[in-house]
Structures are given as structure tokens and as C-alpha cells.
Amino acid sequence: MGHLLSKSKYIRGLQCERALWLDVYNPREARYSADAFRRFDAGRTFEQTYKNTYPNAIDISERLKYNRDDYPQLTEELLDGEGVVDLFEAGFAYDDVLVLADVVHKREDGILDIYEVKGGREVTVTFIEDAAVQYYVISQVREVGRFSLVCRGEGDSFSLTDVTEIVMERKALVAERMAAMKKVLAGGEPGTEPGDQCTRPYECPYGKHCAKGIRQLMMDL
Ligand code: SF4
Numbered sequence: 001m002g003h004l005l006s007k008s009k010y011i012r013g014l015q016c017e018r019a020l021w022l023d024v025y026n027p028r029e030a031r032y033s034a035d036a037f038r039r040f041d042a043g044r045t046f047e048q049t050y051k052n053t054y055p056n057a058i059d060i061s062e063r064l065k066y067n068r069d070d071y072p073q074l075t076e077e078l079l080d081g082e083g084v085v086d087l088f089e090a091g092f093a094y095d096d097v098l099v100l101a102d103v104v105h106k107r108e109d110g111i112l113d114i115y116e117v118k119g120g121r122e123v124t125v126t127f128i129e130d131a132a133v134q135y136y137v138i139s140q141v142r143e144v145g146r147f148s149l150v151c152r153g154e155g156d157s158f159s160l161t162d163v164t165e166i167v168m169e170r171k172a173l174v175a176e177r178m179a180a181m182k183k184v185l186a187g188g189e190p191g192t193e194p195g196d197q198c199t200r201p202y203e204c205p206y207g208k209h210c211a212k213g214i215r216q217l218m219m220d221l
Pocket residue numbers: 015016017018019022192193194195197198199204205206207208210
């Protein structure tokens with residue numbers, strides 16, 4: 001049985017509750033632009049460059065591929081091992097929400113430091129929201145020390161920003177929003193009309209789907 005929410009669905013839900021509903025129940029309606037694919041590719045390349053700085057890390061996604069529901073179990077087993085452990089795509093689940101962390105570093109004292117890699121040059125509100133939902137889930141199951149965002153620095157360097165205090169303060173807000181999103185998902189497709197939210201912070205992939213609804217409405221008038 002899959003988890004109801006994930007980090008990306010949470011971010012989608014912050015943009016628009018209809019987009020969240022479609023992501024869960026009708027994702028085949030999504031249409032991504034060539035620009036969006038280019039952004040994903042650039043983000044993945046940058047992420048891999050940062051991951052290369054952890055030569056001994058274990059990549060959970062290489063072992064389990066698309067069996068995402070199994071990630072938390074293997075993550076737990078590996079983190080229960082002795083000493084320092086570095087993991088890529090470690091999975092954590094709590095309250096029907098699954099998050100995968102880009103880089104998890106388990107220190108000698110057993111506490112986890114988390115690194116979320118983002119392709120941008122500056123920390124944005126969306127990056128903070130992304131970190132906050134991860135912190136919300138991971139801190140329910142393990143002790144988290146520092147949470148850092150990794151962005152592009154000067155030249156080929158990385159720019160790390162410690163956002164631990166900020167994400168700690170957002171825990172209650174994340175819990176509230178999660179509850180609201182679950183309510184949305186318990187109902188039918190919301191009738192949200194297209195507006196400013198369709199392009200902020202990202203271009204929504206359901207533009208054609210929602211425009212179809214409007215066209216149908218006009219024809220029925
Ligand atoms: S196109 Fe706009 S209204 Fe439709 S799901 Fe996306 S953000 Fe929501």
C-alpha cells in the first residue's frame with residue numbers, strides 16, 4: 001500500500017489543491033514542457049556532482065529502484081549499523097507521508113545531518129518548504145542534528161545554508177497543512193479555477209486539463 005503524500009506532492013499541494021488531487025488520482029493528465037525537462041535534468045546533474053563528494057555513500061535508489069515503499073525499511077537497517085553512515089535517497093515515513101532525502105550523514109553519535117541539494121543559486125521559499133516537510137517527517141523517526149540546503153556557489157563550488165532553526169519552527173504548520181491536504185484527497189476533484197497559482201512557483205503541468213474544464217463550461221452556457 002503506497003503512502004498518500006510525498007515531498008513533491010506536498011509542494012504541489014502548496015501551489016494548488018487541485019494539482020495535488022490530480023497528482024494523486026489522475027497524474028496521466030500532466031503535460032510537462034521541454035523547459036521543465038531541461039530544469040529537471042540540470043537539477044539532477046548538479047545533485048550528482050554534490051553526491052560525488054560522498055564516495056562511500058550507499059544509494060538506496062540503486063538498490064530498490066522504484067520500490068519506494070521499501071525505502072524506509074532498508075534505510076532503518078542501514079542507519080542501525082555501527083559508526084558513520086552516508087546514504088543517498090534515504091526513505092523515511094510517518095503518518096502516511098514518505099520523504100526521500102538527497103544525502104543523509106549519520107554521525108558517530110547516531111544523530112543525522114541532512115543535505116537537500118537544489119540547483120538554484122539562492123535559497124527560495126519553496127526550498128525552505130521542501131526542507132520543512134522533510135524535517136517534519138524525519139525528526140519523528142530519528143534525531144536530526146543539522147538540516148542544510150546545498151545550492152550552487154561561485155564557479156563549481158557549493159553554497160551550504162543551515163536552515164535547521166527555520167524548519168524546526170515550521171513543524172506545526174507542516175502538520176496543519178498535511179491534515180488539510182489529506183482532507184482534499186478524501187474528496188472529489190476540487191473545482192479550483194486557473195489563476196496566478198498556475199505558474200508560481202512552477203508552471204503547473206495540468207494547465208491543459210483545467211483549460212478543458214473551462215472550455216466545456218463555455219460550451220454548456
Ligand atoms: S492548472 Fe492551475 S488550477 Fe489547474 S491544477 Fe494547475 S495550478 Fe491548479
